[in-house]
Amino acid sequence: MSTTIVLFRQDLRLHDHPALTAAAQRGDVVPVFIYDPEAAGEWCLGGASQWWLHESLVSLKNTITKLGGSLIFRHGDTLACLQELRKEVNADAIYFSRQYQPWSPSLEQSIRSHFDSEGVSVKRFPGTLLHEPGTVLTGSGTAFKVFTPFWRAANKLTAASPIALPSVSWTGVSIQTDSIESWRLRPIDKTGERDWADGWDTLWTPGEDGAQRTLETFLEAPVEHYAEGRDTPAKRYTSRLSPHLKFGEISPRQVWAAAQQRKLSAPQWSSAIDKFLAEIGWREFCYQLIDLFNEMPNTPFKGQFGGFPWQNNAEHLRAWQRGQTGYPIVDAGMRELWHTGFMHNRVRMIVASFLTKHLLVHWIEGERWFWDCLLDADIASNACSWQWVAGSGADAAPYFRIFNPIAQGQKFDPAGEYVRRWCPELADLPKKFIHAPWEAPPMTLTSAGVTLGADYPHPIVDHKSARQGALDAYEFIKKAS
Numbered sequence: 001m002s003t004t005i006v007l008f009r010q011d012l013r014l015h016d017h018p019a020l021t022a023a024a025q026r027g028d029v030v031p032v033f034i035y036d037p038e039a040a041g042e043w044c045l046g047g048a049s050q051w052w053l054h055e056s057l058v059s060l061k062n063t064i065t066k067l068g069g070s071l072i073f074r075h076g077d078t079l080a081c082l083q084e085l086r087k088e089v090n091a092d093a094i095y096f097s098r099q100y101q102p103w104s105p106s107l108e109q110s111i112r113s114h115f116d117s118e119g120v121s122v123k124r125f126p127g128t129l130l131h132e133p134g135t136v137l138t139g140s141g142t143a144f145k146v147f148t149p150f151w152r153a154a155n156k157l158t159a160a161s162p163i164a165l166p167s168v169s170w171t172g173v174s175i176q177t178d179s180i181e182s183w184r185l186r187p188i189d190k191t192g193e194r195d196w197a198d199g200w201d202t203l204w205t206p207g208e209d210g211a212q213r214t215l216e217t218f219l220e221a222p223v224e225h226y227a228e229g230r231d232t233p234a235k236r237y238t239s240r241l242s243p244h245l246k247f248g249e250i251s252p253r254q255v256w257a258a259a260q261q262r263k264l265s266a267p268q269w270s271s272a273i274d275k276f277l278a279e280i281g282w283r284e285f286c287y288q289l290i291d292l293f294n295e296m297p298n299t300p301f302k303g304q305f306g307g308f309p310w311q312n313n314a315e316h317l318r319a320w321q322r323g324q325t326g327y328p329i330v331d332a333g334m335r336e337l338w339h340t341g342f343m344h345n346r347v348r349m350i351v352a353s354f355l356t357k358h359l360l361v362h363w364i365e366g367e368r369w370f371w372d373c374l375l376d377a378d379i380a381s382n383a384c385s386w387q388w389v390a391g392s393g394a395d396a397a398p399y400f401r402i403f404n405p406i407a408q409g410q411k412f413d414p415a416g417e418y419v420r421r422w423c424p425e426l427a428d429l430p431k432k433f434i435h436a437p438w439e440a441p442p443m444t445l446t447s448a449g450v451t452l453g454a455d456y457p458h459p460i461v462d463h464k465s466a467r468q469g470a471l472d473a474y475e476f477i478k479k480a481s
């Protein structure tokens, strides 16, 4: 009888899991998750993602237990842990889903080289993307660097259909496993007293069931408003699938298939659903870009940005991180991030533009902060999005397009509902001044109970001169290149 180790990674689900299905067809399956933070070097999981990982693993373990198996947890070097486990269970194969982080290919290669020499079959399977990097190509066979033609070409290919839950003969019940609690993944703040993640479990349901429910709920109704509502941070018109997708609790093929079904039952929503699927397309595009340019998390895609005159003022960075810049839409976004592990996409763009253009702080600082604070922190989407906003990425927003945080607030949060939620000290300001409290007359501030500089900061930079500073910096690299 054959025994296959299935190494779970960022694919914490049982449905549409090609590696698990193939393993189940061979014989017994030993499921394992190895926590190997060092494999990713400086990009090891951030604090918020660690919380999600913990919850998601508990959920996967419970599901496998109900099915008669036992998910094994090990901590340490992936190859060393696999070597040990293989001997313990006498496995003749190791299967896993392929991953696309810059550090994954060498890890996968080292597993293959080691076990090849022992006669153990090592196979990796797709399952994380709709289309593998290198399969959506231009007419001349090169990778796309612009999203629209990429997505047009991707839509001409057929995405494989999701695979049903296989019948699995689990084994490994008596094998030694770590206690996941001992990994201390759930964040505690520096004083050790207050759990940073307090309340997150009321906002999120990590795990495969939670992912399915999130998708169903979204396709049931909110998707109707997606096309116009996706830019309204006060409302819940986007799917909130990103952390589920990041940890592979649901596959993009499942999302794709469910969305196509929904188009059949609600054809009037087809264009909204296509808009939503195009965002799944951005996720694909980011992975394709990082496959093309592995250094994306640390290095500007457009080389001339290497000489950009960043100012990196530590106080400004700190004010941005804490939501104390004096620009309400920016501060609301940064506080939403800290309190919920999430930030609405429109606001992500505004705060990223503010950091890189108004404050001239290097995008990598923002990328790192997001990496630590986002539940959906994803190496490809995060790096590409930061570079997109900063202007240094492929298909990036031009550097000279600088978001005006006041106008953006007025346009996308016209009544100030989002700002009032996250900056309660401004809640009683009239709509007219909610995005620019410093413009309010003293009487208005007094009756709203706001003392600028005490309850809420004065703007840390002046919008007009900051904008000019950013344009000057851009001129500098244009001349230098």
Ligand SMILES: Cc1cc2nc3c(=O)[nH]c(=O)nc-3n(C[C@H](O)[C@H](O)[C@H](O)COP(=O)(O)OP(=O)(O)OC[C@H]3O[C@@H](n4cnc5c(N)ncnc54)[C@H](O)[C@@H]3O)c2cc1C
Pocket: 230, 238, 239, 240, 241, 242, 243, 245, 246, 276, 279, 280, 281, 282, 283, 284, 286, 343, 344, 345, 346, 348, 349, 352, 370, 374, 376, 377, 378, 379, 381, 382, 383, 385, 386, 389
């Ligand atoms: C500066 C910045 C950093 C970002 N960092 C991340 C990150 O670390 N992880 C991450 O998943 N997304 C990131 N995004 C993209 C986007 O903001 C989130 O994917 C989105 O807000 C998640 O919410 P949702 O699931 O409700 O999205 P929906 O609008 O419902 O979209 C559906 C799915 O499509 C994908 N998606 C949507 N927009 C994008 C996008 N612009 N780029 C890539 N994929 C997208 C996500 O997987 C998302 O779950 C970032 C955007 C910016 C501007």
